[in-house]
Amino acid sequence: MPDFESERDFLVDSLVRRGYVVSQEVEKAMRRVPREEFVPAQLRDDAYVDTPLPIGDGQTISAPHMVAIMAEKLDLRPALKVLEIGAGSGYHAAVCAELVAPDGHIYTVERISSLASFAENNLKKTGYGNLVTVIFADGTKGLPEHAPFDRIFVAAGAPDIPKPLTDQLADGGKLLIPVGGRFYQDLIKVERKGGKLVKEGLGGCVFVPLIGEHGY
Ligand code: SAH
Secondary structure (H helix, E strand, O other): OOOHHHHHHHHHHHHHHOOOOOOHHHHHHHHHOOHHHHOOHHHHHHOOOOOOEEEEOOEEEOOHHHHHHHHHHHOOOOOOEEEEEOOOOOHHHHHHHHHHOOOOEEEEEEOOHHHHHHHHHHHHHOOOOOOEEEEEOOHHHOOHHHOOEEEEEEOOEEOOOOHHHHHOEEEEEEEEEEEEOOOOEEEEEEEEEOOEEEEEEEEEEOOOEOOOOOOO
């Protein structure tokens, strides 16, 4: 039986050393979330390799370094209301939940029903059920019933920034989204400053495609 706690610490040490984890808050969050509980049973032994892993239906759990980069750039703090598009395994949502606890909330949308259930079960069994709500829907339309959001992030690559997402961003809010082709994207940060949207490119990344009304 592998010692998952030691493996997790070893991985987070390497994320700190390589400069992906910078803040103590993100470090603490990543040391707490058990990634082995968010991968299919037969892949548990690979949970602490810094790579995406298949979770079924052609989808993947994001690599830990990508979760770290996005958590740092989102500037997550307690009490924030966050929207994730692409729940997948629920792992990324759990890391964010650690950062907005105890009074913030993560809404995460997933378009594949079996994965929405997978994410929900994983989040419940690891104790994040109260901080995270999983919704089975097309996330390119956002989640108007819970808008506006302090933070929005998209865990899939989009051809362009879906307008419903910028419309549902609170003033002073931040959005992270991979934008580009089906196989390679740029991670874009958008900040809403009053009526203005300020965009910044953060570098290349590789995500599965965002599929839906305002996606592919
Ligand atoms: N954040 C996840 C990784 C998700 S992979 C994790 O930590 O495991 C990207 C996910 O986005 C896939 O599960 C895919 O089904 C989902 N997805 C793609 N387009 C979507 C859309 N329009 N709405 C909601 N989910 C979408």
